[in-house]
Every structure is written in C-alpha cells, then in structure tokens.
Amino acid sequence: SQTIHQWPATLVQPVGSPLSLECTVEGTSNPNLYWYRQAAGRGLQLLFYSVGIGQISSEVPQNLSASRPQDRQFILSSKKLLLSDSGFYLCAWRGNSPLHFGNGTRLTVT
Amino acid sequence: KQEVTQIPAALSVPEGENLVLNCSFTDSAIYNLQWFRQDPGKGLTSLLLIQSSQREQTSGRLNASLDKSSGRSTLYIAASQPGDSATYLCAVSPPGFQKLVFGTGTRLLVSP
Numbered sequence: 001s002q003t004i005h006q007w008p009a010t011l012v013q014p015v016g017s018p019l020s021l022e023c024t025v026e027g028t029s030n031p032n033l034y035w036y037r038q039a040a041g042r043g044l045q046l047l048f049y050s051v052g053i054g055q056i057s058s059e060v061p062q063n064l065s066a067s068r069p070q071d072r073q074f075i076l077s078s079k080k081l082l083l084s085d086s087g088f089y090l091c092a093w094r095g096n097s098p099l100h101f102g103n104g105t106r107l108t109v110t
Numbered sequence: 111k112q113e114v115t116q117i118p119a120a121l122s123v124p125e126g127e128n129l130v131l132n133c134s135f136t137d138s139a140i141y142n143l144q145w146f147r148q149d150p151g152k153g154l155t156s157l158l159l160i161q162s163s164q165r166e167q168t169s170g171r172l173n174a175s176l177d178k179s180s181g182r183s184t185l186y187i188a189a190s191q192p193g194d195s196a197t198y199l200c201a202v203s204p205p206g207f208q209k210l211v212f213g214t215g216t217r218l219l220v221s222p
Contacts, residue, residue, distance in 0.1 A: 006153075032208060043214040044199070051208060059209075090153055097161075099144060099201070099210055101153040
C-alpha cells in the first residue's frame with residue numbers, strides 16, 4: 001500500500017533562517033506531488049506541484065521554492081524565512097485519482 | 111478561474127441528526143470532485159471521490175452527490191456522531207487533473 005511521509009511535524013524558525021521540508025512517498029511510482037499551505041483562517045493554497053523528476057510548477061510568487069530530486073521525494077525550501085511564511089504545510093500525492101495528504105508540518109516563524 | 115464555495119462555514123448539531131454539507135463550483139468542466147475530512151492540526155483524509163461521469167458515491171454513513179451541470183455537490187452524513195466533528199473540505203479537479211481547487215471548508219461540531 002502507498003504511504004506518504006512528511007517531516008518534521010512542527011518547526012519553529014527565526015526570521016531570515018533557511019527552511020527545508022521533506023516529503024517522500026512509498027508504494028507508487030511517478031506520482032504527481034504537491035505542496036499546499038494552510039494559513040490560519042484561510043483555505044488551502046497550492047504552492048507547487050510536480051508531474052515528474054525535476055519538473056516543478058509554481059502557483060504563486062513567493063519566498064519559497066521546491067525541488068524533486070527523486071521520483072518519490074519532494075522538498076520545500078526557503079533561503080530566508082519571512083514572518084508571513086508561518087502556516088501549516090501539507091504535502092500530497094496522487095496517482096490516477098484520489099489525492100492523499102501527509103500529516104503536515106506546522107511552521108512558526110518568529 | 112475555478113472557485114469553490116462551501117456553505118455553511120460552520121455547523122453545530124446534536125448527535126444522531128442527519129446533515130448535509132454543500133459545495134458549489136463555478137466551472138462545470140471538472141474531472142472529479144473529492145471530499146476530505148481534516149481534524150485539528152492534522153492532514154486531510156480522503157473520504158469520497160466522485161468522477162465527473164458519476165452522480166454519487168457512498169461509504170458507510172457518508173453519501174456524496176454530484177450535479178456537474180449546476181456546479182454542486184453535497185455530502186450527506188447519516189446519524190451523526192461526536193467522532194464526525196471535524197472540518198470537511200471539497201475539492202474539484204479540472205481536466206488534466208494536475209491541480210485541485212479547494213473550498214474553504216465547513217467546520218462541523220456534533221455534540222453528545
């Protein structure tokens with residue numbers, strides 16, 4: 001069966017520090033991979049998606065970047081965090097149809 | 111641009127009631143629609159997926175319907191239980207299904 005792992009679960013980082021969130025999927029090949037952000041009181045915002053290794057589509061201009069170095073690995077990064085980057089970050093994957101989410105990372109930028 | 115709206119934003123019911131959550135979308139050209147459940151501080155759990163060619167899907171006490179022409183979906187929860195308390199989100203997938211557009215969710219509280 002397929003599983004998705006996302007870490008860390010929580011993270012507190014100072015403004016200006018770098019960020020690296022990792023997501024891996026097991027039990028499937030060539031999945032579509034997604035990074036979403038859920039800010040307090042707001043809906044889910046699609047940040048990046050990838051349909052294959054090295055293929056990244058960015059949905060909104062922002063302080064973040066994404067990379068897919070391997071088929072089932074998706075990384076969300078920032079060189080310098082802003083206060084506005086605080087939120088709940090969710091990784092997701094899909095094969096033919098249903099979208100499946102990881103447990104999320106709660107990021108607080110102080 | 112596809113927009114997804116969920117009404118009501120919050121709902122509080124006593125245990126045992128049957129209830130309906132609504133989801134509407136502006137562009138009827140969708141590939142499928144998915145309902146999710148999110149517990150506080152957790153990721154999203156997929157509940158039901160309806161393909162654009164289908165009218166409804168059922169799983170246990172949950173039944174989701176889709177009326178693509180009118181841009182509406184409903185999630186029916188029968189005999190609600192306190193464990194059903196969560197935020198419910200719907201999401202539509204456009205043709206090409208690479209991206210989903212999410213609604214803002216309905217926060218449900220079922221009191222014992």
